[in-house]
Amino acid sequence: MKRCPECRRSYTDETLNFCLDDGSALLDGPASMDEPATAILPSAGTSAERPTELMGGFEQSNESAGLKDSLNTSGVPRFSTKYWAVGGIALLVIGALFVVYWPRGKDDREIRTLQIERLTTSGRSTSAAISPDGKYVIYGTDEGGKDSLWLRQVTTSSNVQIFPASEDVFYWGLTFTPDSDYVNFVKAELEKNVSWSLSQMPVLGGSQKEILKGVEGPVSYSPDGKQFAFVRDEYPTAQESSLMIANADGTGERVLASRKAPETFPARQTGPAWSPDGKTVACIIADETTLISEMGIVEVEVSDGSVRPVRTQAWKYINQLAWLRDKSGLLVLGSDRASSSYASQIWFFSYPDGRARRITTDFHDYRSMSLNTDSSILVTVQSSSISNIWSATGGDVDRAVQIRSGGNNEEGIGGLSLAPDGRVVFYSRASGGDDIWIMNADGSSPRQLTTGAGASFHSRVSPDGRYIVFASVRSFQVNIWRMKIDGSELTQLTTGNGDYEPSVSPDSRWVVYTSQTSGKSFLWKVPIEGGQPVRVTDFYASSAQVSPDGRSIACSYRKNEDSTWRYAIIPFEGGEPSKVFDLVGKKGDFRWSPDSKSLYYLRDTQGGVTNIWNLPLPEGEPRQVTHFKTETIFDFAWSVDGKQLVMSRGTNTSDVVLLRGF
Numbered sequence: 054m055k056r057c058p059e060c061r062r063s064y065t066d067e068t069l070n071f072c073l074d075d076g077s078a079l080l081d082g083p084a085s086m087d088e089p090a091t092a093i094l095p096s097a098g099t100s101a102e103r104p105t106e107l108m109g110g111f112e113q114s115n116e117s118a119g120l121k122d123s124l125n126t127s128g129v130p131r132f133s134t135k136y137w138a139v140g141g142i143a144l145l146v147i148g149a150l151f152v153v154y155w156p157r158g159k160d161d162r163e164i165r166t167l168q169i170e171r172l173t174t175s176g177r178s179t180s181a182a183i184s185p186d187g188k189y190v191i192y193g194t195d196e197g198g199k200d201s202l203w204l205r206q207v208t209t210s211s212n213v214q215i216f217p218a219s220e221d222v223f224y225w226g227l228t229f230t231p232d233s234d235y236v237n238f239v240k241a242e243l244e245k246n247v248s249w250s251l252s253q254m255p256v257l258g259g260s261q262k263e264i265l266k267g268v269e270g271p272v273s274y275s276p277d278g279k280q281f282a283f284v285r286d287e288y289p290t291a292q293e294s295s296l297m298i299a300n301a302d303g304t305g306e307r308v309l310a311s312r313k314a315p316e317t318f319p320a321r322q323t324g325p326a327w328s329p330d331g332k333t334v335a336c337i338i339a340d341e342t343t344l345i346s347e348m349g350i351v352e353v354e355v356s357d358g359s360v361r362p363v364r365t366q367a368w369k370y371i372n373q374l375a376w377l378r379d380k381s382g383l384l385v386l387g388s389d390r391a392s393s394s395y396a397s398q399i400w401f402f403s404y405p406d407g408r409a410r411r412i413t414t415d416f417h418d419y420r421s422m423s424l425n426t427d428s429s430i431l432v433t434v435q436s437s438s439i440s441n442i443w444s445a446t447g448g449d450v451d452r453a454v455q456i457r458s459g460g461n462n463e464e465g466i467g468g469l470s471l472a473p474d475g476r477v478v479f480y481s482r483a484s485g486g487d488d489i490w491i492m493n494a495d496g497s498s499p500r501q502l503t504t505g506a507g508a509s510f511h512s513r514v515s516p517d518g519r520y521i522v523f524a525s526v527r528s529f530q531v532n533i534w535r536m537k538i539d540g541s542e543l544t545q546l547t548t549g550n551g552d553y554e555p556s557v558s559p560d561s562r563w564v565v566y567t568s569q570t571s572g573k574s575f576l577w578k579v580p581i582e583g584g585q586p587v588r589v590t591d592f593y594a595s596s597a598q599v600s601p602d603g604r605s606i607a608c609s610y611r612k613n614e615d616s617t618w619r620y621a622i623i624p625f626e627g628g629e630p631s632k633v634f635d636l637v638g639k640k641g642d643f644r645w646s647p648d649s650k651s652l653y654y655l656r657d658t659q660g661g662v663t664n665i666w667n668l669p670l671p672e673g674e675p676r677q678v679t680h681f682k683t684e685t686i687f688d689f690a691w692s693v694d695g696k697q698l699v700m701s702r703g704t705n706t707s708d709v710v711l712l713r714g715f
Contacts, residue, residue: 171708176707181227183431187429223241225241225271239252249268270324271373283325333352384399386420397419398411444697456699468523469701471514474518475697478502479512488504532552547566560603576589605649607622620636620643638666641655642689643655686701
């Protein structure tokens with residue numbers, strides 16, 4: 054199982070989720086800037102002696118084409134390679150000062166100094182919320198796949214565990230009641246077939262009680278505290294999502310506004326925001342005509358449910374909203390189309406004109422956001438991944454050496470492959486975009502292959518060394534593309550609405566891939582030289598890996614909608630599985646052995662440490678191959694002859710931080 058960092062739901066590794074191993078699906082789009090760069094909020098830990106080194110632009114975007122005119126619609130920031138070391142240090146520094154331009158009026162701005170305080174240092178925080186009076190912070194922690202909830206008293210720095218770590222219960226959607234006396238959380242219990250409910254308990258301790266079932270994200274209270282708003286997602290059963298209102302005790306729920314798929318109010322981790330004057334509720338809205346959503350913000354009248362746009366520009370992703378106390382604008386957690394990443398930053402949307410200004414421009418991805426009543430304190434979760442590429446030759450995998458220092462560029466996390474001549478093809482964010490690179494076997498002569506081609510990932514080299522096939526996101530669709538190994542002759546191979554995870558047959562003639570074009574996950578194949586795609590499976594399947602002998606495909610397998618995801622070996626031509634099995638402790642990708650007699654896969658050996666294991670086929674017991682004592686392995690690849698292994702290894706950190714001065 055793996056967890057989506059945004060929606061906090063637990064998934065098998067085989068489902069798309071567009072989190073892409075904690076990175077989220079990455080989009081691309083045009084930018085339009087109407088204001089020169091001035092100043093931004095640098096990352097946590099910026100040195101007072103070097104204040105300009107991390108400075109960038111404080112941006113303002115024009116209105117542009119986005120959601121439909123009717124508005125009836127539903128894995129990390131980019132930076133230059135030379136800054137990654139500074140970013141790593143920044144993660145550890147507490148109490149740094151920042152400078153930001155803050156909108157004061159239409160034509161002038163006030164320079165304010167914001168303070169940042171790191172509240173946790175475990176690197177495992179998942180979500181957080183601050184009480185309206187600013188005295189308490191509640192936050193979740195992922196302890197090796199087990200969720201726990203903690204309460205922190207801000208002034209005394211004391212932490213109290215509310216619920217111990219459990220692998221069967223997940224918590225998210227954290228909020229406080231307006232009087233700061235109670236804390237709310239969305240609770241999902243796996244043993245109850247993943248049932249969601251809103252629960253509540255006193256801040257100072259006491260019994261929890263269930264307030265309302267069918268709540269999958271954070272709620273937002275009316276100014277008088279008598280009601281709260283939330284989103285209920287009834288997709289796929291009813292193909293509908295609704296903005297709801299209920300009394301504070303969970304009774305009297307009613308629909309305020311609804312949308313039919315593919316238009317939706319996203320439910321999980323993307324809660325609404327009730328305005329300070331009590332008249333409207335701001336809500337995220339998405340157009341899911343394509344597999345990757347196109348998002349915006351609307352304002353819904355509480356009196357009659359009428360909907361009007363707050364922001365008409367299309368956004369890649371919007372996570373959470375928070376009104377400023379005087380309704381002069383919204384703080385927004387998200388990523389705009391002008392950005393080359395899908396990582397969330399903190400933005401300010403002025404109201405009512407909806408002009409966007411970016412507040413944070415740093416090395417981090419911000420997940421979860423909450424403001425206190427007077428808008429003076431903001432709490433958020435600041436996340437970052439550091440990954441480097443390692444290589445082992447001659448079969449001694451435990452003597453791997455680091456061949457590339459990727460830092461926060463997430464080197465290899467989104468794709469890693471070996472060419473027959475030993476060169477390494479890998480995903481990297483070093484250029485500021487999500488691109489595919491190539492370097493020599495020793496890490497020398499790195500070269501970027503894709504540029505301005507949308508986010509590109511899941512790269513695989515054809516066994517004959519001629520081509521690289523990969524998934525790429527363009528025009529809010531993800532498809533399979535092909536290029537020569539030198540980056541030339543870029544060619545689109547599929548035109549579906551959700552094609553990814555390519556694998557090349559050993560004769561280099563076919564590309565087998567996962568497609569969710571139909572809304573369900575199946576395996577397809579397409580000629581590598583181009584042509585008509587052919588469906589391979591009639592059952593749910595994903596994550597295809599073609600065996601080196603060309604006879605079989607190893608894949609994630611699900612017999613029907615009522616079945617759990619397992620693994621299967623199927624004939625290359627398609628048909629029923631010859632073997633269905635489980636990979637105990639699997640975390641991440643899997644690969645065939647060069648002799649097609651076993652599967653290599655990633656498995657947690659102890660908290661946060663990943664190693665490669667091997668499972669003999671058709672029968673056998675798994676055995677541990679690598680014996681690392683530190684770090685996570687994000688991805689790996691073997692050479693055709695089995696003599697070279699490359700891995701992306703590193704750490705994920707995610708901590709609660711508090712910003713003062715809003």
